[in-house]
Amino acid sequence: xxxxxxxxxxxxxxxxxxxxxxxxxxxxxxxxxxxxxxxxxxxxxxxxxxxxxxxxxxxxxxxxxxxxxxxxxxxxxxxxxxxxxxxxxxxxxxxxxxxxxxxxxxxxxxxxxxxxxxxxxxxxxxxxxxxxxxxxxxxxxxxxxxxx
Amino acid sequence: xxxxxxxxxxxxxxxxxxxxxxxxxxxxxxxxxxxxxxxxxxxxxxxxxxxxxxxxxxxxxxxxxxxxxxxxxxxxxxxxxxxxxxxxxxxxxxxxxxxxxxxxxxxxxxxxxxxxxxxxxxxxxxxxxxxxxxxxxxxxxxxxxxxxxxxxxxxxxxxxxxxxxxxxxxxxxxxxxxxxxxxxxxxxxxxxxxxxxxxxxxxxxxxxxxxxxxxxxxxxxxxxxxxxxxxxxxxxxxxxxxxxxxxxxxxxxxxxxxxxxxxxxxxxxxxxxxxxxxxxxxxxxxxxxxxxxxxxxxxxxxxxxxxxxxxxxxxxxxxxxxxxxxxxxxxxxxxxxxxxxxxxxxxxxxxxxxxxxxxxxxxxxxxxxxxxxxxxxxxxxxxxxxxxxxxxxxxxxxxxxxxxxxxxxxxxxxxxxxxxxxxxxxxxxxxxxxxxxxxxxxxxxxxxxxxxxxxx
Numbered sequence: 001x002x003x004x005x006x007x008x009x010x011x012x013x014x015x016x017x018x019x020x021x022x023x024x025x026x027x028x029x030x031x032x033x034x035x036x037x038x039x040x041x042x043x044x045x046x047x048x049x050x051x052x053x054x055x056x057x058x059x060x061x062x063x064x065x066x067x068x069x070x071x072x073x074x075x076x077x078x079x080x081x082x083x084x085x086x087x088x089x090x091x092x093x094x095x096x097x098x099x100x101x102x103x104x105x106x107x108x109x110x111x112x113x114x115x116x117x118x119x120x121x122x123x124x125x126x127x128x129x130x131x132x133x134x135x136x137x138x139x140x141x142x143x144x145x146x147x148x
Numbered sequence: 149x150x151x152x153x154x155x156x157x158x159x160x161x162x163x164x165x166x167x168x169x170x171x172x173x174x175x176x177x178x179x180x181x182x183x184x185x186x187x188x189x190x191x192x193x194x195x196x197x198x199x200x201x202x203x204x205x206x207x208x209x210x211x212x213x214x215x216x217x218x219x220x221x222x223x224x225x226x227x228x229x230x231x232x233x234x235x236x237x238x239x240x241x242x243x244x245x246x247x248x249x250x251x252x253x254x255x256x257x258x259x260x261x262x263x264x265x266x267x268x269x270x271x272x273x274x275x276x277x278x279x280x281x282x283x284x285x286x287x288x289x290x291x292x293x294x295x296x297x298x299x300x301x302x303x304x305x306x307x308x309x310x311x312x313x314x315x316x317x318x319x320x321x322x323x324x325x326x327x328x329x330x331x332x333x334x335x336x337x338x339x340x341x342x343x344x345x346x347x348x349x350x351x352x353x354x355x356x357x358x359x360x361x362x363x364x365x366x367x368x369x370x371x372x373x374x375x376x377x378x379x380x381x382x383x384x385x386x387x388x389x390x391x392x393x394x395x396x397x398x399x400x401x402x403x404x405x406x407x408x409x410x411x412x413x414x415x416x417x418x419x420x421x422x423x424x425x426x427x428x429x430x431x432x433x434x435x436x437x438x439x440x441x442x443x444x445x446x447x448x449x450x451x452x453x454x455x456x457x458x459x460x461x462x463x464x465x466x467x468x469x470x471x472x473x474x475x476x477x478x479x480x481x482x483x484x485x486x487x488x489x490x491x492x493x494x495x496x497x498x499x500x501x502x503x504x505x506x507x508x509x510x511x512x513x514x515x516x517x518x519x520x521x522x523x524x525x526x527x528x529x530x531x532x533x534x535x536x537x538x539x540x541x542x543x544x545x546x547x548x549x550x551x552x553x554x555x556x557x558x559x560x561x562x563x564x565x566x567x568x569x570x571x572x573x574x575x576x577x578x579x580x581x582x583x584x585x586x587x588x589x590x591x592x593x594x595x596x597x598x599x600x601x602x603x604x
Contacts, residue, residue, distance in 0.1 A: 051159070059234050065162050069189070092235050105161055105189075110389050114161065114190045121162040122169035125234070 003146050006116050007078040009139040010035050016081040016100065021089050024081070025049070025066055028102040032079045037104060040072035044104065047072070058091030062134070063124055067103035076113035077104045078120070080142060082134070099124075099133050120146060151175055151182040151244050152196055152223075153208040154215055157230045160188035167210045167233035174237035180245060187213070191336055206247040208233070208240050224248065267365070272525060273333035274326040274364055279499070279521045281325055283506040285318025290513035290558075297557030297564070319517055323351040326524065327364035334368025338375050338389060342367035342397035346405050353410035354417065356449020357520050358527075363405055371397040413450050420454045432469065432546040439470060440477035440542020440581070444534040447481060447516045447523065460555045468551035472568065475514050475552055475561075476545045476578045477538035482518035483511030483578070484537045484585020485530075492590035500525075511582075514558035526593065533588035541581025548573035 011031055018024035025048060033041045047068035051057065058064040064087075079102040086096035101124075103117060123129045123146050132145035153171050157163035168184040175182035185196045198219075201207075206224040209215050210233035217225060224247035228240055292300045292310035299307035324347035331343025346363030353359070374393050384392075420442075427435055442455035459474040489496045489504030496504065503521060510518030523530045551569040554561050561567045568574055 054158075055231065057162075059163070059166060059231065065166075067159065067161055069159055069161065092231050101162075103161055105159075109189070110386060111190050112385060114188070117161050118165040118186070118188060118190065121165040125166055125169035125173055 003116070003120070003143055006076065006113065006120075007080055007142070008035070011037075011077065011079040012139050012142055013079075013081040014136060014138075014142075016083040016087075018083070019085070019087060021052075021087060024064075024083065024087050024089075024100060025052075025102075028066070028079045028081055028100060031081070032077060032102060032104055035077070035079075037074055037077040038072055039074055043072040044068060044070055048102075056090040056092065058089035058097050060091050060093035060095060061130060062086070062095060062098040063101070063130065064089045064091070064097040064099070065101045065103060065121075065124075067101075067105070069105040069107060069109070071107045073104040073106040076106060076109050076117070078102070078117075079104070082136065099130065149180065149205065149245065150200065150203045151180050151206070151208070151241060152200055152204045153182065153184045153233075153240075153244075154187065154196070154211060155184060155230055155233060156187035156211040156213045156215060158212055160190075163212075163230040163234070164188040167230040167237075170234045170237040171208065171210070171241065174241050178238065178241060178245075180241065182241075187211070187215070206244040208244050210240070270330050270333040270365065270368065271361065274328075274330035274361070275521050275524045276499075277329040278322050278326045278524070279503055281318055281322055282510075282517055282521055283503065285314045285322070286510040286513070286515045286518050287506065288314030288318065289515055290314075290509055293513055293557060293560045297554060297560050319515075320351065322517065322520065323357055323360035324348045326357060327360040327367065330361065330364025331368035331371060334365070335371035335375060338393040338397065339368040339371040341394045342371050342401045345398045346401040349402060349405035350409070353405065353413055354450050354453055355405075355409055355413050356446045356452065357524055358446050358449050359405075359409060359413065361524060362409060363401060366404060367397060367401040370400050417450045417454050420451065421458065424454065424458045432549075433543045435470065436473040436477075436542035436544070436546030437539045438542075439473050440539040441535045443474055443477040443516065443542070444481050444519075444538035445531065447520050447534075452478075452516070456555075463553070463555060468553055468569075469546055469549065471555060472550040472552035472574060473542035473545040475556070475558070476550075476574065476581060477542040478516040479511050479514050479558060479578055480537045480541045480581035480585050481511070481516055481523075481534040482507040483582040484534065484589065485519050485522050486511060487582055487586035488589035488593075491586060492593070494595045495590065495593040497596065512559040514556055529592040529594075530589065533585055533592050536588050537581045537583075537585025540584050541577050544577035544580055545574060548577060550574040550577065 013031060016024060016027060018027045029045050032038055038044050047070040048066050051068055057066050081100045083098050086098050089097035091097055129145050136142045155164045155167040164186050168186045171184055172182055183200055186193045204223060206226060207220050208226045210228045210230050212230055226240055226243050233240060288310050292307045295307040299305060300311035302308060324344045327347025328340050328344035331339035343364050346367040347360045350359030350363045371393055374397055380388055439455045442451045445451045455474055459471040462470050486504045486508035489501045507518040519534060548570055550573060553567050562571055
C-alpha cells in the first residue's frame with residue numbers, strides 16, 4: 001500500500017472549476033464517483049455535508065479536507081484538487097482554500113488505509129509540503145510532495 | 149522540559165493527526181520536547197506512559213471526544229479543540245510551557261491512580277465487561293426464584309423464561325465475553341473473534357472463568373502475532389482482517405482449548421469425582437471443609453462442578469447433608485464480598501462497591517457467579533479468601549447436621565417446610581462463612597492506594 005493506491009492519477013485534478021464551497025464538494029465527489037469508489041453518491045454527499053455542519057473542515061493554511069466514513073464508500077480513497085483562484089470554505093482562519101482533499105473511508109476500513117491517511121494528514125501540516133502541492137504541475141509533482 | 153498532548157477527533161481520520169503534527173512542529177520550532185498521543189480510528193498510538201506523566205507539568209488535550217482525565221491528576225490540563233491545535237499550536241504550547249504542576253487539593257488527597265499496564269490491563273478489560281452482565285443475569289435468576297424455587301422447571305412459565313434469560317443466556321455469555329474482551333484488549337479488533345470462540349469453548353468444556361481467562365490471553369496473543377508477523381501479498385492484504393486473522397487465530401485457539409485445556413480438565417474432574425466418593429465415609433466436618441473450598445475455588449468451573457455434581461448425585465441416594473454444605477459454601481463467596489465492600493471500602497473501587505450490593509442478592513440466591521468479577525480482577529487474593537470462608541461454612545453445615553433436599557434456591561429454600569433440616573444452625577453456618585470471607589478479604593486485599601492489582 002502506498003500513496004499512489006490511495007490517491008490515483010484519475011482522482012487528481014490540478015485545476016478545479018468551482019467557485020463555491022457547495023460546488024467544489026460536488027466536483028470532488030463526481031470525480032470520486034466516476035472512478036468507481038462509491039456505491040451511493042447521494043448518500044456519501046449527505047455524509048460529507050453532515051460532517052461540514054459540525055464544523056468546517058477548512059482547517060486554514062489554504063487547506064480543506066471534506067471527509068466521511070460511510071458504508072456508501074467501497075474502498076478508501078483520496079481525491080485531490082487544486083483551485084488556483086481559491087474558494088471561500090468558511091475556514092477557521094478566514095483565508096480561502098486552495099488545496100482540497102476529499103477523504104472517503106468505508107465503514108469497516110482496515111488499518112493500512114487509515115495509517116496512510118494519518119501520514120498524509122500529518123504531512124499537510126508542513127509548510128514545504130503545502131508549497132510543493134500549490135505549485136504542482138503534474139500528478140508526479142503531487143506524489144513527490146508527500147515523499148521526502 | 150517535556151510537554152504532553154492528546155489529540156482526538158470524532159471521525160479520527162485526519163484532524164487527530166493534523167493536530168498532533170501541528171503541535172509537534174510548533175514544539176520543535178520553540179525548542180521543546182513533545183510527545184503526542186493520538187486517538188484516531190486506528191486506535192491509540194504513541195500512548196503516554198506513567199513515566200511521561202510523571203515528568204511533565206502540563207498536558208494539552210486537543211479533543212472533540214471524551215478523553216479520560218483521571219490519569220492526569222497532578223498535571224495542569226489545557227483544554228482545546230482539535231481545530232485550535234491546528235490553528236494555534238504555538239499558543240497552546242506557550243500556555244503549557246508556562247504552567248506549573250497542579251498541586252492542588254485534588255492531587256494530594258486522592259491517590260494518583262496508576263495506569264493499567266500489561267496483562268493486568270487486559271484482564272481488567274475483560275472483567276469490566278462482565279460486571280454488568282453478571283449483575284443482570286444473576287438478578288434475573290433470583291427473580292425466577294420468587295415464583296418458588298422449582299417454578300422454573302415448568303415449561304412455558306414466566307419463571308422458566310426468567311431462568312433461561314438469566315442463566316441460559318446472560319450468565320452463559322459471561323465466560324465468552326470475559327475471554328473475548330481480554331483478547332480484544334491485547335490485539336484490538338482481530339482479538340475479539342478468537343477470544344469469544346475460545347471463551348465459548350472454555351465454557352463448553354467446563355473450564356469455567358479461569359479457563360476463560362486462559363483462552364482470552366492465548367487468543368489475544370495469537371491474533372496479535374498473526375497480525376504483526378504474517379505478511380501477505382498486497383492483493384490479499386484486505387483479506388487479512390476479515391478472513392486470515394479470524395480463521396487461523398480461531399482455529400488455533402479452538403484446537404488448544406479442546407485438546408490442550410479440555411483433556412486435562414476432564415481428567416482432573418474424573419479424578420476429583422473419584423476422590424470425593426472415597427471421602428464420603430470419612431469425618432463429616434472434613435468432607436464439608438473440602439466441598440466448601442472446592443465450591444469457591446473456581447465458581448462454576450470444573451472443581452466447583454465436581455463438588456456440586458457430587459452433592460446432587462447424593463440426593464438420589466437420600467443423603468442430604470453434603471448438599472446443604474455445598475449450597476452454604478456457594479452462597480458465602482458473593483455474600484462475603486458484599487460484606488467486605490461494606491466494611492473495607494478502601495480496598496474496593498467505587499464500581500466494585502456498587503457491585504457488592506448486587507452480589508449480596510446473588511449470594512442469598514446461591515448464584516456463586518456473583519463473585520466472579522471480583523475474583524477475576526484479583527484472583528491471588530480473592531480466591532483464597534473465598535475458599536477459607538466457604539470451607540468453614542461447609543464444615544459447620546456438616547457438623548451441625550444440616551440437610552438440604554433441593555439442589556438450588558438459596559435463601560428461598562429456607563421458607564419451604566422440611567426442605568432444610570436444622571434451619572437455625574444452617575443460617576449460623578452461612579453467616580459464619582460470610583464473616584470469615586469478609587475478614588480474610590480485608591486482611592489479604594491491599595488498599596487501592598498502595599497496590600495496583602487492587603485497582604479496577
